[in-house]
Amino acid sequence: MIYLDHAATTPVPRAVADAMYEVLTEQFGNPSSQYPLGLEMKRRVETWRKTVAGALDCEAGQLFFTSCGTEADNWAVTAACWQNRHMGKHIVTTAVEHSAVLESCRWMERQGYEVTYLAPAQDGSISTEQVLAAVRSDTALVSCMLVNNELGSIYPISEIARGLAAKNPKTLLHTDAVQGFLKVPCSAKALGVDFLTISAHKVGGPKGIGALYIGPRVRNPKPLLAGGGQESGLRSGTEATAQIAGFAKAVELRLENPEETLRQMAAVRDYAAERLSAIPDLKILSAPGGAPHVLSVSLVGWPSQNIVNDLGSQGICVSAGSACHQGKPSHVIAALKLPKKVSSGVIRLSFGPETTRADIDACAEALRRHHDTRMPML
Numbered sequence: 001m002i003y004l005d006h007a008a009t010t011p012v013p014r015a016v017a018d019a020m021y022e023v024l025t026e027q028f029g030n031p032s033s034q035y036p037l038g039l040e041m042k043r044r045v046e047t048w049r050k051t052v053a054g055a056l057d058c059e060a061g062q063l064f065f066t067s068c069g070t071e072a073d074n075w076a077v078t079a080a081c082w083q084n085r086h087m088g089k090h091i092v093t094t095a096v097e098h099s100a101v102l103e104s105c106r107w108m109e110r111q112g113y114e115v116t117y118l119a120p121a122q123d124g125s126i127s128t129e130q131v132l133a134a135v136r137s138d139t140a141l142v143s144c145m146l147v148n149n150e151l152g153s154i155y156p157i158s159e160i161a162r163g164l165a166a167k168n169p170k171t172l173l174h175t176d177a178v179q180g181f182l183k184v185p186c187s188a189k190a191l192g193v194d195f196l197t198i199s200a201h202k203v204g205g206p207k208g209i210g211a212l213y214i215g216p217r218v219r220n221p222k223p224l225l226a227g228g229g230q231e232s233g234l235r236s237g238t239e240a241t242a243q244i245a246g247f248a249k250a251v252e253l254r255l256e257n258p259e260e261t262l263r264q265m266a267a268v269r270d271y272a273a274e275r276l277s278a279i280p281d282l283k284i285l286s287a288p289g290g291a292p293h294v295l296s297v298s299l300v301g302w303p304s305q306n307i308v309n310d311l312g313s314q315g316i317c318v319s320a321g322s323a324c325h326q327g328k329p330s331h332v333i334a335a336l337k338l339p340k341k342v343s344s345g346v347i348r349l350s351f352g353p354e355t356t357r358a359d360i361d362a363c364a365e366a367l368r369r370h371h372d373t374r375m376p377m378l
Contacts, residue, residue, distance in 0.1 A: 002316045002359045007149055007179060007294055007350035009201045012246070016204060019249040020242040031239050032228065045239055048248035055251045056198065056213060057187035064212050064231045065244055069178040069199035072212035073100035075224040075235075076195035079214075080141040080172040081108055082222040087170055088138020089113045092131060094145070094155075095335040096120050098176055101143050102331070113140075122336050123287040124151040128159040132167055139171045146180035146191075150332040150348055152269075152286045152294030154184055161192030172217065178202055178210075182254045183262065183291050188213045200243065204352075205250035209243035254353075261353045266292035268351050268360060275364040279371055283342060293352065298338075298345040299367065301376035307347055310374070311366050318363070319348045 003011065023044075029037035031045050046060065053063040066072045081091070093105050095117045105115045116134045120126050131144060142164060144155050157175050164171050174195035180186050181198040188196050196213035200206055214221055214234075227236025254261065272295050273284050285296040299307055304320040311318055320330070333343050349363065 002362055004349045004351065004355065004359065004363060005317045005319050006352040006355070007202070007348065008319055009207065010204050010352055011354070012206060013204055013250070013253055015253060016206070016246045016249045020206060020246040023242040023245045028241075031241065032230065041241055045241060045244055048244050051248040052198075052211060052251050053213075055182065055255060056196070057189050058213050058215075061232070062188070062213055062215065064214065064235050065239065065247075066210045066212055066235060067208060067240070069098075069176070069197050069202075069210040070100035071224065072197040072199075072210045073098065073174075073176055074104045075212055076174040076197060077101065077104035077108065077141065077143060078224065079218065079221045080143075080174060080195060081113065083218060083220075084140035084170065084172060088136070088140050090136055090139045091115045091141045091143065092118065092134045092139055093143045094118045094120065094126050096124065096126075096148055096151075096153075096332045097143065097145055098149060098178070099331075101145070101174075101176055105143070119335055119337075120153070122338065124148060124153040124285070124332075124336060125287065126153075126155050128156045128163055131160050132163040135164065135168055135171060137168060139168060141172050141174060143174040143176070146175045146177040146186065147184055147291045147294070148332065149179045149294070150330060151296050152179075152290035154180070154290055157191045157193060165192075179291065179294070182251070182258070183265075183293055188215065194218050200247035200250060203250050203254050206243050206246040209240055209247050211247075262292050264353065265351050265355070268355050268357065269293065269295050271357055272349055272351075272360045272363075275360055276367065279364065279368050281371060281376075282367070285336075285338075285342075285346065293350050295349045295351075297347060297349070298342045299347070299371060300345050301341050302345050302370065302374065303377055304345050304347050306374065306377070307345070307367070307370055310370050311363070314366055316363050316366055319350075320346065 029041040031042040050060045053060040172194040175193050176197045178199045182203045194215040199210040223234045225236050281300045283298045308320050
């Protein structure tokens with residue numbers, strides 16, 4: 001199998017699985033229990049929290065574990081609106097956010113909020129000026145992702161933060177950094193955000209565990225879940241100790257040689273763009289200088305789902321967009337307003353530290369065969 005869908009999820013290294021297995025079978029105590037087995041697990045959870053927080057350049061007490069990135073996004077949107085509920089009922093976000101943010105904003109619309117959805121340029125970019133122009137005196141929240149999960153576009157979060165401080169310092173800023181964490185510079189302090197979302201399974205960790213950074217400007221954040229008071233009373237529910245252990249181990253592995261890992265991924269991405277651009281009717285959609293692990297292309301005139309199925313039958317895993325769309329047209333590609341023949345032929349290749357040039361060569365040959373042997377249908 002040739003796996004080129006790391007933006008959907010990543011393989012779990014044996015060391016991560018081993019760390020989880022130890023917790024599941026030997027260190028299985030409940031961190032809320034007061035006898036030694038529970039107290040030891042509480043200590044370990046806090047050690048693992050420090051590991052993940054350190055990679056995010058924040059204090060351990062500012063990082064709260066969640067069940068996934070979607071939960072963290074939902075929490076950030078609702079907590080920001082709660083804090084600024086007396087200030088106004090306006091939200092600014094982009095039309096290319098992950099569905100977890102978009103659906104949260106739509107839920108807030110049903111609660112009486114007004115939401116401005118910013119359209120990207122045709123290359124997928126969103127500018128600082130575009131965001132700030134949409135901010136009003138009653139804007140409670142700006143939510144803009146760090147890296148787009150389908151295009152690899154990197155958005156200017158730190159510039160937006162500085163602009164907000166000048167234009168409307170009470171407006172809170174959230175970034176969904178699920179695709180950016182450990183792939184582009186992702187310091188919560190340097191970005192200047194109030195909320196930041198990450199997820200383990202995008203960086204070699206297990207599914208079922210994410211985290212939300214909550215910055216110092218957020219006062220008494222509204223919990224998303226009520227219950228036994230775990231996560232400093234902000235996210236109740238027994239801690240998913242094995243998943244947290246796996247998250248921390250995955251972060252440790254990615255930080256062993258981070259600069260070389262990112263250079264390798266970027267080189268693979270550039271090589272893929274070079275090889276695939278030689279295929280007739282293939283158009284590169286991802287702009288240069290984006291995240292090192294995502295490349296979006298279109299085989300113009302050939303339906304993307306047919307391409308995904310054909311390559312999949314050959315053991316090559318690519319996607320037609322975000323895995324969360326489950327075969328439905330992508331709102332991200334639709335927002336680019338591309339010609340139908342282009343937008344209907346979009347596929348996403350995404351890479352990990354394990355991806356090789358040989359993997360790219362095999363994919364390029366399979367795409368060329370698809371072009372040469374299948375009739376276009378659009």
